[in-house]
Amino acid sequence: MQRILSTQLPAHVGQPVRIAGWVHRRRLLKSVAFLIVRDAGGFTQVVVTAPEARALVEKLTEETAIEVTGEVVANSAAPAGVEVVEPRVRALGPPAEALPFDLFRPDLAATLPTQLDHAPLSLRHRSRATALRVAAAATAGFRSTLDASGFVEVHTPKIVASSTESGANVFALDYFGRPAYLAQSPQFYKQLMVGVFERVYEVGPVFRAEPHDTGRHLAQYTSLDVELGFIDDHRDVMAVVRSVLAGMASAGSHLAPIEVPASIPSVHFTEALVIAGAPADEPDLAPAHERAVGEWARREHGSDFVFVTGYPMAKRPFYTHPDPARPGYSNGFDLLFRGVELITGGQRLHQYDDYVAALAARGEPIEPYASYLDAFRYGMPPHGGFAIGLERWVSRLLGVANVREVTAFPRDRHRLTP
Amino acid sequence: MQRILSTQLPAHVGQPVRIAGWVHRRRLLKSVAFLIVRDAGGFTQVVVTAPEARALVEKLTEETAIEVTGEVVANSAAPAGVEVVEPRVRALGPPAEALPFDLFRPDLAATLPTQLDHAPLSLRHRSRATALRVAAAATAGFRSTLDASGFVEVHTPKIVASSTESGANVFALDYFGRPAYLAQSPQFYKQLMVGVFERVYEVGPVFRAEPHDTGRHLAQYTSLDVELGFIDDHRDVMAVVRSVLAGMASAGSHLAPIEVPASIPSVHFTEALVIAGAPADEPDLAPAHERAVGEWARREHGSDFVFVTGYPMAKRPFYTHPDPARPGYSNGFDLLFRGVELITGGQRLHQYDDYVAALAARGEPIEPYASYLDAFRYGMPPHGGFAIGLERWVSRLLGVANVREVTAFPRDRHRLTP
The missing domain is CATH 2.40.50.140 (Nucleic acid-binding proteins)
Structure with missing residues (x-):
């Protein structure tokens, strides 16, 4: 039977x-x-x-x-x-041994460390299993939206010769007797692949040797990365962000409903400071400012989501494209979800000479980036992209304070098992 | 416009x-x-x-x-x-610099090392780009087949406290001052997740510190992993292999047509030795034996695919389930594609005491596996699974000798860039 x-x-x-x-x-x-x-x-x-x-x-x-x-x-x-x-x-086997905590109650009574020590067991609880199902649905929605828009999935190296973001918080590795590092993002690889497919995405692990114990950071998380070419500017990237979020929300709507507006409100960084009542010379948005902008979006536009565009160049990575009309500001954006940064993205530099100048302006050597920058000598179109931290999306969608509660087997400064 | x-x-x-x-x-x-x-x-x-x-x-x-x-x-x-x-x-930028090789010719004239040194450029060539599109289509077909059969996608740690397969060929890492390793497979994690979702899959990077320079091995490759519970034995797993292969073939059929038979022929290891004309006491199939079995499948069944089941326990990993009727043989299988091993899988042990006995029989300590084995104390059903190396599948489908030709940015003993 x-x-x-x-x-x-x-x-x-x-x-x-x-x-x-x-x-x-x-x-x-x-x-x-x-x-x-x-x-x-x-x-x-x-x-x-x-x-x-x-x-x-x-x-x-x-x-x-x-x-x-x-x-x-x-x-x-x-x-x-x-x-x-x-x-x-x-x-189908011998009786299970006495459990360290009950699974049939509505809430897991064990502390988070105990839950994580016994992850294979605690993940069976509905609350934990549902979070992982939300993650799977969001990932499926992410991919199906992009597949339908001509994006090609890529897989890029996680072992690299030099750090792709700034040098800090990188895991060092013995690679056949020489030093190597775990990739902190697929940033340059996805940019290079724009030269091949125009539009690419990757779903994969990224690694950050985060020294801080917070509810928002993990040493490994799943990054949903997107990059597209032949854009006019960052607004073309923001349009893709919107459709991807709608796809992610739609795919998981039976588990965690969320409304993504047809048009996500957007404010320039300088306006965001005004909304937050912050001094006009602040170089970045503090968490309290982000909350204020989030409340404004909710109040004025009925939206859980709001873009902040045009962050000052000084606070963005060196590969960020400046705003041609206001060179101190960038074509980079953040997407705030319920008042907290969820997505960072923007237009990138696409000309070799601009990379050389940007690194020189920051006093950084070219050499660590040489094998990436080479591609920009051979014709790269204007392009941009963004990344979503999967676990962060799920935790905020479910209103969970600690990202470890929505990660199957979290890795942090203190935790390496199971 | x-x-x-x-x-x-x-x-x-x-x-x-x-x-x-x-x-x-x-x-x-x-x-x-x-x-x-x-x-x-x-x-x-x-x-x-x-x-x-x-x-x-x-x-x-x-x-x-x-x-x-x-x-x-x-x-x-x-x-x-x-x-x-x-x-x-x-x-859209300055003219491209002089190229190291032409991209418009039907074949790339550059040597493979030169192509790989300039991967962002060589990948633009149709031959290279098509291989990556085949990989993307195969991955999409893999996932859609499993999504339709109630499997849940999971993401598991790539940094682990101990090697999950045998200890060799593992990359060591400095993890906040203590030793850690890059995961060689998600083997135990996918097994543990059977306890949560019954049926799971993962698409992700795996890492092997392969000391050999061959056309088949990479230091990082993309593994398509599947695991399912409540099986009778390995034959339930083989049925999933067949439908997954059909889904992968169907999704990529416009790029690389391949016929997956409705029923893939299957021979027991002992029969395979007979077909190959090998001595009955051979403990494993040599490449020549695999080729002979592949030719037999083509000749007798018109199939590019053939399962070999019941490999001797001595040649399979310790977590393999023995054949209850023939204890020296296993419920493990290989799938040969055109006479070469493509997929390894089988039924796993699911009872804690069996793991303890299996490790003892091999003279291996329990301690490195303790955090995984714990889950088997708390009720795991009979289960099994398999893994497909994505780049290996694509290379064999396209008849490409070296897996580096179908990998965007390969990693091996000598290559760490770009």
């Missing part, structure tokens, strides 16, 4: 079935025992009356993997309107 | 258009110049007669990024039946 999922039971009323899953919970009453079986689809209530089956169920502790054959009957009092009766229960 | 792609030109005959791309080739005849512009869709022939435009075109060397406005006219002699006349040509 083919195994079916709990969600398929209503179509099998009156029939024998085989289900399988985990012992989610047992309710051992005097004359009857209820066995709640959890599978990939949901839950099945199994009604146990026969003494032999009862004796077995009493031994099968929570989280034991089991298989149940029985008959499906309608019962409007059962969780999904159906239950399985006259079961034959078979353990 | 909105930029259009070369592929959209036939719908614009008689209209003014704006196109953009790279100077692919120039043909400077006496009375007329032809400018071939390459974009993401293909090629546009631009007819240049005005002296001013001609003078500019003479300066714009191959690979310069340009924009052209002009009128579309039908011309059955032109490559796509249309061409652009009376162009205004604008360079």
